[in-house]
Amino acid sequence: MAETAAHLVDHVFPIVPVRQWVLSIPFALRYRLAYDSGLLSDVLNVFIRVVFGELRRRARELLGLKLSQCGAVTFVQRCGDALNLVPHFHSLVIHGVYAADENGQPEFHELPPPEDADVVRVAALVAQRVESLLKRRGLGPDGDSDTAEALSRDEPGLAAIYSASIRGRIGLGPHAGNRVLTLGDQVDGDSLDSLQSPRCATVSGFSVHANV
Secondary structure, eight states: OHHHHHHIIIIISOSSOEEEEEEEOOHHHHHHHHHOHHHHHHHHHHHHHHHHHHHHHHHHHHHOOSSOBOOEEEEEEEEOTTSOEEEEEEEEEESEEEEEOTTSOEEEEEOOOOOHHHHHHHHHHHHHHHHHHHHHTTOSTTSOHHHHTHHHHHOHHHHHHHHHHHTTBOOSSTTTTSBOOOSSOOOOGGGSOSEEETTEEEETTEEEEOOO
């Protein structure tokens, strides 16, 4: 991904600043997103709309721009550093907005780096809107269990492997069910504090990182 991102920044994007926004998904939702491409696209759409909305809000408040446009390219990654199943999004977002000048031509307006409170706001809105999305799709706590477990019904073997990978367990063979040996402590991302480091926030298991 790093080489592709560098190519986009150097040869595809306009010569403007770019910031990477990363969204990590709660453990409870990773299993579903691993096989439900429609839901994955819907969650990504929520994330991008919230980030763009935040950029436009700051453009209005800081620069007085009432109408503006944003741009981004997103990479959907399925695995974490340990090759475990962790669907998440890396979005290269143009760090600013375009607005029409007096001649109607697009003019770029750079924004200052987001504050911690801005990132917390994005994480909170994403969590709220994805929860509403899941309810509309019948995937909330009161949803249809048959719909929620379609993979287990149709592909039980694949479902078992997905589940094991998400939980960091061995999926097959004589050691199935044992935890995969890793170096360092295991951290439950859903239990982290709201604000962990500069421009990084977690709300209801949705982690947003925007410090790059």
